[in-house]
Amino acid sequence: MRKLNYQDALALTTEKLAHGGIFLTVKGETPNTMTIGWATIGHIWNRPVFMVLVRPQRHTYEMLKKAGEFTVSVPTKNPLLKELAFAGTKSGRDLNKFDGHGITAAKGQTIETPVIEECGLHFECKVVLTQDMTGERMDTALMDRCYPERDFHTMFFGEIVDCYTTDE
Structure with missing residues (x-):
């Protein structure tokens, strides 16, 4: 395991977001993971932040809250395309997504939530803001394309408290 500055992981992370997705994992009685393709990483409130979008109807939503x-x-x-799908x-x-489906929940370094062992890059985040989307002031064409059912996401802003690679 080698610590990274989150900025050193931006290019790979955004490339994977756009092409196949990445794993968002939450702790619970049975941990859960889901694939995300929409997120952003940046620096706000003088903190490194990873913002992920989760719809309220997802199992992950209540667990994350x-x-x-x-x-x-x-x-x-390994691109893990089958596992991401x-x-x-x-x-x-x-079902338990970690039970015989090609991915393993491994202990994280800083927080209680596990990481995906088969992945080589990890961000550990603590939620600092939860914001529901309403569509108000959203570009109409974007809303019609991405939210035709008006099933808006909730944005979870997580302070990045650890970033590291497990690749050798």
């Missing part, structure tokens, strides 16, 4: 923390794991050597189409309400 309760946990107040999350991890983001980025595939590096599975995690993005199955609900943790119905």
Whole structure:
């Protein structure tokens, strides 16, 4: 394990977000992970922040609100496309995504939420703001394309408290 400055992980993380997705994991009685393709990383409030979007109907949503923390794991050597597709189409309400589906929950370094062992890049985050989207003031074309059912996301802003690689 080698610590990283989150800025050194931006290019790979944003490339994976745009092409296949990355894993968002939350702790709970049974940890859960989901695939995300929409997120942003930046520096606000004098802190490094990873903002993830989760719809209220997702199993991850209530878990994340309760946990107040999350991890983001980025595939590096192995693209894990099959595992990302599975995690993005199955609900943790119905099954344990870590039970025989090609991904393993591993202990994180700083927070209680696990990371995905098969990934080589990890962000550990503590939620500092939760903001519901309403569509108010959103570009109409964007809203019609991304939210035709008006099923808006909630934005979870997580302070990045740790960033590291487990690749050798």
